[in-house]
Amino acid sequence: MADTVNFTGAVxxxxxxxxxxxxxxxxxxxxxxxxxxxxxxxxxxxxxxASGNQNFxxxxxxxxxxxxxxxxxxxxxxxxxxxLFLLMTQAHLPMPRxxxxxxxxxxxxxxxxxx
Amino acid sequence: xxxxRTIILLPDAGPLITLAYAHALDVVFKPGWPVxxxxxVLYELTRHQxxxxxxxxxxxxxxxxxxxxxxxxxxxxxxxxxxxxPRRKANLGELxxxxxxxxxxxxxxSPICVFLFEDHKIARASFLLPDNCRKVSxxxxxxxxxxxxxxxxxxxxxxxxxxxxxxxxxxxxxxxFPPS
Numbered sequence: 001m002a003d004t005v006n007f008t009g010a011v012x013x014x015x016x017x018x019x020x021x022x023x024x025x026x027x028x029x030x031x032x033x034x035x036x037x038x039x040x041x042x043x044x045x046x047x048x049x050a051s052g053n054q055n056f057x058x059x060x061x062x063x064x065x066x067x068x069x070x071x072x073x074x075x076x077x078x079x080x081x082x083x084l085f086l087l088m089t090q091a092h093l094p095m096p097r098x099x100x101x102x103x104x105x106x107x108x109x110x111x112x113x114x115x
Numbered sequence: 116x117x118x119x120r121t122i123i124l125l126p127d128a129g130p131l132i133t134l135a136y137a138h139a140l141d142v143v144f145k146p147g148w149p150v151x152x153x154x155x156v157l158y159e160l161t162r163h164q165x166x167x168x169x170x171x172x173x174x175x176x177x178x179x180x181x182x183x184x185x186x187x188x189x190x191x192x193x194x195x196x197x198x199x200x201p202r203r204k205a206n207l208g209e210l211x212x213x214x215x216x217x218x219x220x221x222x223x224x225s226p227i228c229v230f231l232f233e234d235h236k237i238a239r240a241s242f243l244l245p246d247n248c249r250k251v252s253x254x255x256x257x258x259x260x261x262x263x264x265x266x267x268x269x270x271x272x273x274x275x276x277x278x279x280x281x282x283x284x285x286x287x288x289x290x291x292f293p294p295s
Binding site for chain 1 (some may be wrong): 128129132133146159163165167227233234235236239254255262263270277283
């Protein structure tokens with residue numbers, strides 16, 4: 001069995017809640033899910049890098065908000081937002097997210113219109 | 116004080132793509148606000164055959180969604196492609212949206228316009244937002260619908276879109292670009 005170490009990180013409360021539900025449904029632990037996803041990310045990144053293909057890195061940079069959609073599409077040589085969306089889903093990377101506080105203020109703005 | 120102005124919802128391309136993958140385009144009608152689509156945005160969504168292009172085109176037609184004409188799109192149609200080079204499209208969707216925001220702001224009375232974007236477009240695009248316009252993300256819109264009791268689960272819609280995107284296997288990772 002591989003050596004394991006403990007480390008400290010932070011995760012969104014709601015995301016952890018959802019992960020716990022998936023873990024329970026899958027008869028496994030959040031720790032096992034985390035390891036599997038992290039392994040997928042690391043191995044996909046390393047395999048792409050080893051073959052000289054920067055596409056995964058570009059998608060990861062987009063997911064983390066380090067490059068915008070137009071830069072990402074230009075680097076990937078794709079032409080539209082749908083292709084970018086599909087590549088992100090296939091790469092198992094989340095689309096970039098605004099902070100929860102920003103999303104909440106937009107929700108509040110919509111609620112004020114619905115009154 | 117209650118604002119009795121008309122509220123119009125204008126989705127960008129990204130939100131319609133996400134909702135189309137989730138088979139949930141009709142959620143945009145839940146608040147009961149008229150939905151319009153900018154011509155350049157519709158063009159971007161339907162110019163190529165994609166997994167969602169037909170569904171979106173049919174949805175626009177079936178629901179008689181008004182298409183907002185813009186000078187940007189008119190200009191784009193007039194400028195011919197140069198040789199084998201495709202016509203410039205980058206940012207034209209955003210230019211057309213900005214133009215629409217400006218036009219609606221000049222109407223008297225001006226309607227309240229809710230523009231729907233994906234998170235990354237809100238983070239990037241620097242629209243000059245008139246007082247009557249709001250920029251809202253797809254996620255915020257779905258959460259709003261859930262809180263109003265018009266949608267069972269916002270997370271389910273997002274999850275469904277991702278799941279259906281993953282199941283679509285036609286698109287492959289492009290080769291390294293630019294070619295070495």
